[in-house]
Amino acid sequence: MDKSQSRFRNQPRHFSRDFNRDSRPEMRPERPVQALPPLEPASAPLQSFQELPLLEPLQHAVADKNYTVPSPIQGQCIPHLLQGRDLI
Numbered sequence: 001m002d003k004s005q006s007r008f009r010n011q012p013r014h015f016s017r018d019f020n021r022d023s024r025p026e027m028r029p030e031r032p033v034q035a036l037p038p039l040e041p042a043s044a045p046l047q048s049f050q051e052l053p054l055l056e057p058l059q060h061a062v063a064d065k066n067y068t069v070p071s072p073i074q075g076q077c078i079p080h081l082l083q084g085r086d087l088i
Helices: 003-009 056-064 072-082
Strands: none
């Protein structure tokens, strides 16, 4: 047995080279997978923190910290989050 074959010999079964999903009924979905509906386009990137629909105490806290313009990543992410979308 050469080295390429011996490296698989001591590995746990879930690392098997010959894994076949059809041979394992628990791995097959019971119903077909449905595609998600298309998402609406995201709103335009945020240009200013004043555009945010914040409660007045939060607006004051943002102003007190002199936050006026969001970073590029904040400007792109915050509109997605406000629409209830996931962000990774």
